Amino acid sequence: MSPKRTKSSDILPAPALGEHFNPKVPGIDYGVLDALLGYAVRRTQIKVYEDFITSLEPWSITPPRFSSLVIIDRNPNIKAIELARVLGIARSGVVPLIDGLEEAGLVRRVPCATDKRALGLVLTDKGREDLAQIIATVQASDQRMARHLSADEFQQLMHLLGKVGGFSPRT
Amino acid sequence: MSPKRTKSSDILPAPALGEHFNPKVPGIDYGVLDALLGYAVRRTQIKVYEDFITSLEPWSITPPRFSSLVIIDRNPNIKAIELARVLGIARSGVVPLIDGLEEAGLVRRVPCATDKRALGLVLTDKGREDLAQIIATVQASDQRMARHLSADEFQQLMHLLGKVGGFSPRT
DNA sequence: TATTGTTATACTCTATAACTATA
């Protein structure tokens, strides 16, 4: 019974990746930027994002959409407000996000039995099937990003990022 | 300017404001996200961005503005189109960016002698003065982000990010 | 013809606040 919202993204996002970001333009003095951890993270993030978007173009999946699919898959019937908390966005922001995934046939809103205000989010069968492929594609992109790292270096990088970001996993 | 790392005792207290992104919400299964380098970079980027924005609120400086100031300072008379290339944005995007910095009295557009189409970008006196303080603030934020890392770990992290992002000296 | 800076336009993303229907 959700009223149809007019959405321009019926034809899904166009990444429009023209040129690639050059993190180190020749002839340019980057000054203090080269010594800042924050700028290093930003440079890396742009590179990772570029490959991610390009790789997932066939599915029109953006990072927030991907994160949502994984979180919903691993936490069935999660409420929208909790998904917002996980993603770090306002709860109003998940509405168009879920709208897009629902229109793509990947996610479904199901009424909550115990709380008539709430909706549980679950993947559809198609959502589960697509997600398997999407995850494989993302993992390939991730490994491409890490192709110059040894297994030890990869683990070390994950560990150090965890210490900075405050999400240190298994230490 | 070779920016040297200051002692942790010089690190300013973290600016506390509003809600913060929780990179690891309790009770949530993050599935494959926990194993992805891309998601680790994203989580870290959000944390770094939060502290950056909060720290520089007094100057209303955003990451692109900060990068622009540093690049213009270190590369006087740089053309707008080249700044766009360094920042990785469209050349039309630098117009409002420079507009803002010019209105703040930090940057000036100067006609190019050899090419009447082009404009050289330079810092004003105020721009140079403010930038010194801004850089100190950014470095304090950066050190706060790295407060759980040893000097060796910091260098290792910078090195590994450079290998992933493609901005490190050849190894 | 190509390039520089600019304008016009549009779209994505996200935030705040208010509304509704429940609790």
Add this chain to the structure above:
DNA sequence: TATAGTTATAGAGTATAACAATA
């Protein structure tokens, strides 16, 4: 009163396309 989802609205950020002046 408080909460979950939604709507309305606004702002930042960036993209494409077209334009005038210049190369």
